[in-house]
Structures are given as structure tokens and as C-alpha cells.
Amino acid sequence: MPAGSDAEPxxxxxxxxxxxxxxxxxYVGHYNGxxxxxxxEDLAAIRDQPDGFTAALDSAP
Numbered sequence: 001m002p003a004g005s006d007a008e009p010x011x012x013x014x015x016x017x018x019x020x021x022x023x024x025x026x027y028v029g030h031y032n033g034x035x036x037x038x039x040x041e042d043l044a045a046i047r048d049q050p051d052g053f054t055a056a057l058d059s060a061p
Contacts (some may be wrong), residue, residue, distance in 0.1 A: 004032035012038040012057070023055065 006029055007013050013022040013034040023040060025047040040046065046055075 002035060004030055005034040005036050006030040007034060007036050010039050010041070010043060011036050012040055021057070 005011075005013060006027075007022075007024050009024050009026055011024040013024065014020075014037050015022050015033055016035060017033045022034060023046045025043055040057075049055075
């Protein structure tokens with residue numbers, strides 16, 4: 001597993017230290033503990049949510 005990533009917006013990342021999913025809606029630079037695991041399509045749907053919102057991920061058919 002890589003030590004970290006500098007994921008682009010629209011990336012889904014796994015944050016290993018606390019076992020959380022991270023949805024990147026802006027570029028934040030390199031972050032230790034992040035592993036990119038996929039992407040999502042609707043930037044505004046994530047960007048416009050309040051901190052701490054709950055989301056459900058569904059795989060594409």
C-alpha cells in the first residue's frame with residue numbers, strides 16, 4: 001500500500017489510519033494514509049454538502 005496520495009478532485013480515497021472513505025471535491029495536495037480506490041462523477045453533489053454528511057456508494061452496473 002502506498003504511504004499516501006495527492007488525489008485529484010472526483011477521487012474516492014480510503015484513509016487507512018481511521019478506516020474512512022474520503023471524497024475529494026478539491027485538490028488538497030499530498031496526504032499520508034490515503035489510498036485512491038475509485039472515482040465519482042458529480043462534483044457539486046459532494047462539494048455542496050455540509051461537513052459530516054452521510055453518503056452511500058453504489059457500484060456502477
